[in-house]
Amino acid sequence: xxxxxxERQGQRGAHVAGPAVSIRDVANHAGVSVGxxxxxxxxxxxxxxxxxxxxLAAITELGFVPNDAARQLRRGRGRTxxxxxxxxxxxxxxxVAKGVEDTTGAAGMAVIFCNSDGDLTKENAYLDLLEEQRxxxxxxxxxxxxxxxxxxxRDRGVLVVLLDRRSRQxxxxxxxxxxxxxxxxxxxxxxxxxxxxxxxxxxxxRLEQVRDRYDGALQALAGAGxxxxxxxxxxxxxxxxxxAGRDAAARILGQPRESRATAVFxxxxxxxxxxxxxxxxxxxxxxxxxxxVGYDDIEFAAAAAVPLSSVRQPRQRLGQTAAGLLxxxxxxxxxxxxxxxxxxxxxxxxxSSQFTRP
Amino acid sequence: xxxxxxERQGQRGAHVAGPAVSIRDVANHAGVSVGxxxxxxxxxxxxxxxxxxxxLAAITELGFVPNDAARQLRRGRGRTxxxxxxxxxxxxxxxVAKGVEDTTGAAGMAVIFCNSDGDLTKENAYLDLLEEQRxxxxxxxxxxxxxxxxxxxRDRGVLVVLLDRRSRQxxxxxxxxxxxxxxxxxxxxxxxxxxxxxxxxxxxxRLEQVRDRYDGALQALAGAGxxxxxxxxxxxxxxxxxxAGRDAAARILGQPRESRATAVFxxxxxxxxxxxxxxxxxxxxxxxxxxxVGYDDIEFAAAAAVPLSSVRQPRQRLGQTAAGLLxxxxxxxxxxxxxxxxxxxxxxxxxSSQFTRP
DNA sequence: CGGCGGTGGTGAACCGTTTCAAATCTGTGG
DNA sequence: CCACAGATTTGAAACGGTTCACCACCGCCG
Numbered sequence: 001x002x003x004x005x006x007e008r009q010g011q012r013g014a015h016v017a018g019p020a021v022s023i024r025d026v027a028n029h030a031g032v033s034v035g036x037x038x039x040x041x042x043x044x045x046x047x048x049x050x051x052x053x054x055x056l057a058a059i060t061e062l063g064f065v066p067n068d069a070a071r072q073l074r075r076g077r078g079r080t081x082x083x084x085x086x087x088x089x090x091x092x093x094x095x096v097a098k099g100v101e102d103t104t105g106a107a108g109m110a111v112i113f114c115n116s117d118g119d120l121t122k123e124n125a126y127l128d129l130l131e132e133q134r135x136x137x138x139x140x141x142x143x144x145x146x147x148x149x150x151x152x153x154r155d156r157g158v159l160v161v162l163l164d165r166r167s168r169q170x171x172x173x174x175x176x177x178x179x180x181x182x183x184x185x186x187x188x189x190x191x192x193x194x195x196x197x198x199x200x201x202x203x204x205x206r207l208e209q210v211r212d213r214y215d216g217a218l219q220a221l222a223g224a225g226x227x228x229x230x231x232x233x234x235x236x237x238x239x240x241x242x243x244a245g246r247d248a249a250a251r252i253l254g255q256p257r258e259s260r261a262t263a264v265f266x267x268x269x270x271x272x273x274x275x276x277x278x279x280x281x282x283x284x285x286x287x288x289x290x291x292x293v294g295y296d297d298i299e300f301a302a303a304a305a306v307p308l309s310s311v312r313q314p315r316q317r318l319g320q321t322a323a324g325l326l327x328x329x330x331x332x333x334x335x336x337x338x339x340x341x342x343x344x345x346x347x348x349x350x351x352s353s354q355f356t357r358p
Numbered sequence: 359x360x361x362x363x364x365e366r367q368g369q370r371g372a373h374v375a376g377p378a379v380s381i382r383d384v385a386n387h388a389g390v391s392v393g394x395x396x397x398x399x400x401x402x403x404x405x406x407x408x409x410x411x412x413x414l415a416a417i418t419e420l421g422f423v424p425n426d427a428a429r430q431l432r433r434g435r436g437r438t439x440x441x442x443x444x445x446x447x448x449x450x451x452x453x454v455a456k457g458v459e460d461t462t463g464a465a466g467m468a469v470i471f472c473n474s475d476g477d478l479t480k481e482n483a484y485l486d487l488l489e490e491q492r493x494x495x496x497x498x499x500x501x502x503x504x505x506x507x508x509x510x511x512r513d514r515g516v517l518v519v520l521l522d523r524r525s526r527q528x529x530x531x532x533x534x535x536x537x538x539x540x541x542x543x544x545x546x547x548x549x550x551x552x553x554x555x556x557x558x559x560x561x562x563x564r565l566e567q568v569r570d571r572y573d574g575a576l577q578a579l580a581g582a583g584x585x586x587x588x589x590x591x592x593x594x595x596x597x598x599x600x601x602a603g604r605d606a607a608a609r610i611l612g613q614p615r616e617s618r619a620t621a622v623f624x625x626x627x628x629x630x631x632x633x634x635x636x637x638x639x640x641x642x643x644x645x646x647x648x649x650x651v652g653y654d655d656i657e658f659a660a661a662a663a664v665p666l667s668s669v670r671q672p673r674q675r676l677g678q679t680a681a682g683l684l685x686x687x688x689x690x691x692x693x694x695x696x697x698x699x700x701x702x703x704x705x706x707x708x709x710s711s712q713f714t715r716p
Numbered sequence: 717c718g719g720c721g722g723t724g725g726t727g728a729a730c731c732g733t734t735t736c737a738a739a740t741c742t743g744t745g746g
Numbered sequence: 747c748c749a750c751a752g753a754t755t756t757g758a759a760a761c762g763g764t765t766c767a768c769c770a771c772c773g774c775c776g
Contacts, residue, residue: 020434020514020515020762022761022762022763023762023763023764024762024763032725032726033725033726033727034726034727034762034763034764035725035726035727035728035764035765035766036724036725036726037763038763038764038765039724039725039764041763041764042764046723046724047724047725048723048724048725051724051725063510063514065486065489065490065514066490066762066763067431067490067492067761067762067763068427068490068491068492068763069426069427069428069430069431069436069491069492069761069762069763070427070431070731070761070762070763070764071762071763071764072427072731072763073425073427073428073431073730073731073732073733073761073762073763073764074730074731074762074763074764074765075731075763075764076378076731078427080470080491088452088455088456088459089449089452089453089456089657091447091449094446094447094452095447097446097471097473098446098447098473101446101473105480105483110470110472110487110491111470111471112438112468112469112470112471113455113469113470113471114468115455115456115459122463125463128423129468130468131423132423132424132425132426133426133427133438133468134425134426134427152421156378156421156423157378242657242661273658273661274661276661277660277661299447299600300631300658300661302635303600303631303632303634303635303658303662303663304661304662304663305661305662305663305664305665306663307663378732380731380732380733381732381733381734382732390755390756391755391756391757392732392733392734392756392757393734393735393736393755393756393757393758394754394755394756396733396734396735397734397754397755399733399734400734404753404754405754405755406753406754406755409754409755424732424733425731425732425733426733427731427732427733428731428732428733428734428761429732429733429734430733430761431731431732431733431734431760431761431762431763432732432733432734432735432760432761433733433734433761434761
């Protein structure tokens with residue numbers, strides 16, 4: 001697909017780009033010293049009104065744009081922060097990112113957005129990069145535990161806040177959602193709907209979110225007096241994507257009809273959408289033949305072939321809160337206390353799991 | 359929703375963060391000069407093997423991490439680049455972003471991801487920020503024309519590549535998809551399927567993408583000898599989101615049955631999903647009662663309630679190509695020639711528009 | 717009229733790299 | 747034994763801001 005036509009234009013690339021104007025040029029042009037210009041920029045109140053306006057005029061006239069690298073070099077730390085997520089293509093994370101941006105944008109900070117893709121190597125590469133950038137801090141959903149690496153970062157002065165992951169150490173802030181509870185809610189709902197052969201699709205189990213949701217599911221089973229071996233079957237996926245969901249569905253449908261699961265709980269909505277896609281394509285009725293519950297309640301869950309039951313998380317709030325904690329720690333280090341914020345998830349029941357078999 | 363429990367931990371925030379180790383410390387520790395350390399970092403080949411390894415040892419021993427701000431200050435430009443998109447929450451843009459990341463990551467560059475949200479004020483604020491960061495370049499899908507602003511950027515030495523938008527000026531690279539053609543394909547398909555009352559949902563018309571897709575649709579109509587007034591009706595939306603789509607659907611359904619559109623062409627898939635959601639909820643059959651075509655062919659289009667016909671764009675490739683052009687211009691400014699790459703879209707017909715009325 | 721407090725403004729040091737001319741070292745051929 | 751080329755290494759000058767000790771000036775009080 002996508003043939004394309006390139007149109008070459010005669011324009012040569014070499015561009016003039018006159019030497020950038022510096023604070024020094026502004027000072028000359030306004031007939032003041034560099035220190036004064038700097039003051040106009042940073043503490044306008046301490047410079048006399050007439051001087052100030054003269055400097056400001058020079059600034060606009062010359063089109064001066066301060067060089068943040070220089071500022072940063074002198075001040076020690078810049079005004080950017082890093083956000084490392086597991087998957088940009090997952091709407092869950094883009095919503096979280098929106099929340100982060102809300103908060104940081106208001107504070108005039110820039111976000112360097114990094115996508116680890118669930119790959120430890122990429123995660124590390126990005127952390128290196130962020131450290132070289134001397135970011136104020138990092139908001140991260142780590143691929144695995146990573147606490148050693150993160151503590152090292154901290155010791156070097158980079159603030160760290162865990163996102164969508166509960167911190168085990170009391171000295172690192174974290175903002176998360178109770179995934180065990182979420183898993184429990186979903187599973188209890190299925191059990192109470194009468195399901196006795198349930199599939200859990202999710203992975204990699206390296207991800208704490210996946211493990212916790214699974215553990216929560218187990219707990220719900222146990223709570224109902226049902227055994228894991230008899231009633232739950234795990235279908236591991238290599239990633240939490242639509243494609244992985246399609247694959248898991250194929251495996252589930254590979255089972256003989258009489259022992260096949262009557263309900264599937266997916267570790268996130270992308271998986272669930274993938275599963276759903278295969279089920280509908282094979283004319284398997286949802287929820288009548290197989291019920292389905294996802295996780296995250298992304299916007300597309302409600303718009304799916306069969307509106308998807310899902311476990312809702314306060315995505316945007318997650319991002320806002322995490323960014324807020326980071327900014328607080330950056331700006332009031334004396335009064336800041338590390339904390340683990342844990343939100344509560346909420347089950348949203350839609351058609352994909354609405355009542356069924358006895 | 360989302361009550362939450364905070365658990366405050368006794369840990370105070372104040373953290374030691376010993377003074378960052380600099381190239382000077384490394385030099386001392388290794389018994390060489392700073393120049394040599396710098397050489398080890400940047401041109402390892404010109405330093406004697408024994409010295410090199412001694413320096414490298416010192417680096418790891420002290421845990422030295424180069425300060426990019428200082429490097430940038432000296433070199434003039436940093437190793438970051440800005441990406442400004444209209445909507446992070448739109449999978450189209452996250453796929454584009456993935457493409458950008460592929461290319462830049464391989465080149466060891468970081469991406470500062472900015473979300474203008476279709477808001478000119480935010481767009482400008484982000485451009486200011488990127489300029490202060492002295493990014494190498496900016497990949498941007500502008501809210502409106504913006505060429506004045508972008509040229510000013512350019513003149514200050516920031517490379518600019520237009521993304522998903524064709525550049526009118528020959529001196530700026532652009533990577534886009536032929537939106538007129540896309541609109542034409544979609545509309546022709548509907549017309550050929552027999553539809554004679556068609557709705558176009560999209561907006562704001564400030565966005566060139568929207569205008570072009572609409573114009574393409576008009577062209578297809580004209581090509582079939584059908585008049586705009588009689589056969590097409592525009593439903594403007596304030597944004598290209600699912601919510602806006604739901605709203606547009608309500609307006610479309612507000613029409614009397616006999617004059618109501620029998621097909622809807624949406625300027626993007628998010629809108630289409632919103633429309634679809636309302637239609638299914640109101641038990642209006644798709645495509646029998648109303649056919650539907652979206653645009654972008656995001657992953658969720660195929661997994662929708664009724665698999666969505668859509669106009670596919672090479673999203674990831676768009677990002678890769680744009681980033682590639684930028685890097686090329688940055689690294690070989692002498693040989694670089696500005697160019698406008700235009701990809702061709704492709705109509706993907708699915709159930710939402712599969713044949714219908716005579 | 718001299719001393720004084722306060723307001724504005726100055727200028728040089730410094731942040732951590734890169735870069736480059738100059739210094740030093742190592743062999744080598746004469 | 748020396749001049750000389752090539753290979754390494756050195757040291758100091760930028761880069762563009764922020765910061766801070768210090769200076770100049772002004773009006774006021776005693």
